[in-house]
Structures are given as structure tokens and as C-alpha cells.
Amino acid sequence: MADSSNLARRGLMFILSSPSGAGKTTIARKLLAEVDGIGMSVSVTTRAPRPGEVDGKDYVFVDQPTFDRMVEDGEFLEWAVVFGNSYGTPKAEVKQGLKDGQDFLFDIDWQGTQQLYQRMEVDVVRVFILPPSIGALESRLRSRGTDSEDVIQGRMDRARAEISHWDGYDYVVVNDDIDRCFEQVHHVLQAERLRRARQTGLVDFTRKLMG
Numbered sequence: 001m002a003d004s005s006n007l008a009r010r011g012l013m014f015i016l017s018s019p020s021g022a023g024k025t026t027i028a029r030k031l032l033a034e035v036d037g038i039g040m041s042v043s044v045t046t047r048a049p050r051p052g053e054v055d056g057k058d059y060v061f062v063d064q065p066t067f068d069r070m071v072e073d074g075e076f077l078e079w080a081v082v083f084g085n086s087y088g089t090p091k092a093e094v095k096q097g098l099k100d101g102q103d104f105l106f107d108i109d110w111q112g113t114q115q116l117y118q119r120m121e122v123d124v125v126r127v128f129i130l131p132p133s134i135g136a137l138e139s140r141l142r143s144r145g146t147d148s149e150d151v152i153q154g155r156m157d158r159a160r161a162e163i164s165h166w167d168g169y170d171y172v173v174v175n176d177d178i179d180r181c182f183e184q185v186h187h188v189l190q191a192e193r194l195r196r197a198r199q200t201g202l203v204d205f206t207r208k209l210m211g
């Protein structure tokens with residue numbers, strides 16, 4: 001017997017953005033651990049690895065000349081400069097994966113979101129995570145313990161500008177309680193998977209149902 005989860009479906013591009021420290025990486029890791037059928041789009045960056053970050057898993061870490069060559073060779077679906085470092089989304093895996101029904105999770109900023117939306121609007125679902133307050137955002141950046149005071153100040157200075165992009169997203173979720181926020185984001189993913197236009201197996205399935 002068929003249900004919606006085993007009908008053929010085109011994959012989707014599930015984008016999580018937020019001001020730095022609001023919790024998108026935490027939500028992304030939980031989604032990857034607990035939800036089937038979704039994989040991370042691993043970005044390329046010129047930023048130095050943080051303690052504990054693994055090359056090829058958290059990011060592909062490259063130097064600036066390598067990044068510039070990848071841009072010239074058209075290897076990115078989008079790229080942007082964020083906090084003085086370059087970040088880009090590799091093209092290769094995503095395009096084929098979507099055709100095969102694989103969903104991809106993107107932890108990217110508003111500039112990258114706009115570029116992906118312009119290129120691949122029908123596949124993109126845009127989710128923006130807000131902190132419950134500016135104070136909570138700052139204390140999360142500090143409690144993470146991965147960035148210097150200068151870096152934290154830079155990210156706080158940019159936070160208001162980043163928050164101003166909330167209206168470029170399809171869904172906005174406040175991350176006060178992490179479990180509740182995760183549940184809300186998970187529900188968005190489940191609903192978006194059921195969009196008629198993505199369910200490519202529906203034509204055959206309904207034909208059979210109607211005899």
C-alpha cells in the first residue's frame with residue numbers, strides 16, 4: 001500500500017538562516033540526526049576552522065586563491081562574503097540529488113538565500129530563525145565559546161542588519177526553547193514535502209486509483 005512517503009518526489013532545498021548565534025547550526029544538526037531523507041549541503045569557506053570543526057563535514061576549508069578559482073570555474077550555486085570570509089554552495093551534488101528525491105539542508109546567509117531563490121525558486125523553502133531577544137543572542141555567542149571578543153562584537157554589530165532580512169523568508173520561527181523550535185521547523189519540512197508540485201509520482205498513483 002502506498003502513502004505519501006513512498007511516492008516519487010522531487011527533493012527540496014531547505015534553507016535555514018539567522019543572525020549569527022540564533023541557533024541554526026543546532027537546529028540543522030538535530031534535523032540531520034533525527035529526520036530521514038535530508039542531507040547537509042556542505043559549504044566551502046575561507047574561514048579558519050573552529051575547534052572541533054571537521055574539514056569536509058562542517059565545511060570544506062580552502063584558501064582564497066582556491067575559492068576564487070572555484071568561482072571562476074562556475075563550481076558554486078551561490079557564493080557571498082560574510083564577516084570578511086568567502087562562503088559558497090557547491091553545485092555538483094545538489095542538482096542530481098534533487099532529481100533523485102534527496103532533500104538538502106542549507107545553513108547560509110540572506111545573500112545566498114536570495115541567489116538560490118532567484119535560480120531555483122520552486123525547489124527552495126526559506127526558514128528564518130530569530131533569537132528571543134538581542135541579549136539572548138549575545139549570551140549564546142559567548143556561551144558557545146568558539147569566537148574571540150572581536151569576532152563576537154563584529155557578529156553583534158551585524159545582527160540587526162541580518163534581522164532586517166526576515167521578510168525575505170517563507171517561514172519565521174523564534175528560537176526560545178530549542179525543542180519547540182526544532183518541532184516547528186520539522187513540521188515545516190514535513191508539510192513542504194507534501195506539496196503537490198514536488199510529488200512527481202502523483203500522476204501515476206491517482207491514475208491507478210481511478211482505474
Ligand SMILES: Nc1ncnc2c1ncn2[C@@H]1O[C@H](COP(=O)(O)OP(=O)(O)OP(=O)(O)O)[C@@H](O)[C@H]1O
Binds near residue numbers: 021
Ligand atoms: N534555544 C536555545 N537556548 C539556549 N541556547 C541555545 C539555543 N539554541 C542554540 N543555543 C546555543 O547557542 C549557541 C549558538 O548556536 P548555533 O551555533 O547553533 O548558532 P548559529 O546561528 O548557527 O551561529 P553561526 O551563524 O555563528 O554559525 C550554541 O552554543 C547553542 O548551543
Ligand SMILES: Nc1nc2c(ncn2[C@@H]2O[C@H](COP(=O)(O)O)[C@@H](O)[C@H]2O)c(=O)[nH]1
Binds near residue numbers: 044
Ligand atoms: N551565502 C552563504 N552563506 C553561508 C554559507 N555557509 C555559511 N554561510 C553563512 O555564513 C555565516 C557565518 O557562518 P559561520 O559558520 O562562520 O559562523 C552564517 O550566517 C552562515 O549561515 C554559504 O555557502 N553561502
